Amino acid sequence: MKIPVLPFVLAVAAYPVFSHGVNVIWELRGDSVHVTGSFDDGQPMDNAQVTVFSGAAPSEPYLTGVTDESGKFSFLPDRVESENWDVQLRKAGHGEIVHISLSDAPTMQGGHGRFSVMQIVLMAVCVVWGFTGTALFFASKREKRNAHT
Numbered sequence: 625m626k627i628p629v630l631p632f633v634l635a636v637a638a639y640p641v642f643s644h645g646v647n648v649i650w651e652l653r654g655d656s657v658h659v660t661g662s663f664d665d666g667q668p669m670d671n672a673q674v675t676v677f678s679g680a681a682p683s684e685p686y687l688t689g690v691t692d693e694s695g696k697f698s699f700l701p702d703r704v705e706s707e708n709w710d711v712q713l714r715k716a717g718h719g720e721i722v723h724i725s726l727s728d729a730p731t732m733q734g735g736h737g738r739f740s741v742m743q744i745v746l747m748a749v750c751v752v753w754g755f756t757g758t759a760l761f762f763a764s765k766r767e768k769r770n771a772h773t
Contacts, residue, residue, distance in 0.1 A: 645743070646720040648713055655703075657724060661695045661713040668695030672715035676701075679708030701726060 645664030650657055661669035674697045676687040686705075691697045691713065701709050707727040713719050 646713070646718055648711070648720045648722050650711065650722055650724055652724075652726065656698050656700045657709065657711070657726075658696065658698045659691075659711050659713065659722070661691055661697075661715075661720070663718070668693070669713055669715050670695055672713045672719070675712045675714075677710040677712070678702070679706035679710075682710065 646661060646669065647664065648659060648661045650659045652658075659674070661672055663669065669691055670693045672691045672695065674687075674689045674691060675685050676689075676699055677684070678686040678701075686709075687699055689697060689699075697711075697713075699711075701724075703726060707725060709724040709726070710721055711724060712721040
């Protein structure tokens with residue numbers, strides 16, 4: 625009996641790719657911005673490094689801090705300085721940056737992790753592999769039925 629190696633290799637290769645995605649959402653409550661970060665598996669980005677950048681000086685950190693145990697961080701943006709803010713969350717080499725425009729809406733959520741090119745390619749390969757495997761499975765059943773009749 626032959627053991628299919630390719631599915632095993634793809635499964636092992638997919639694990640680190642999918643386990644490193646980051647989701648970041650933000651919400652404006654009153655005058656403060658509340659940011660929540662989590663990994664794709666739902667685990668909160670606790671104690672993640674947070675860097676806030678003002679649109680008026682996008683290359684200089686306006687504020688730095690860390691998320692709490694739930695992956696949450698809040699700050700009070702200076703609307704006089706800028707209506708546009710960037711918030712970066714990083715933990716263990718993984719992170720995301722969200723762009724916040726306070727003038728777009730009084731209360732708004734936005735930003736989440738995007739799939740990397742490797743993740744997209746791997747998902748496409750898995751879908752094709754699944755369809756191919758399913759088609760071959762049913763084709764072999766049909767051949768066995770035809771051989772017995």
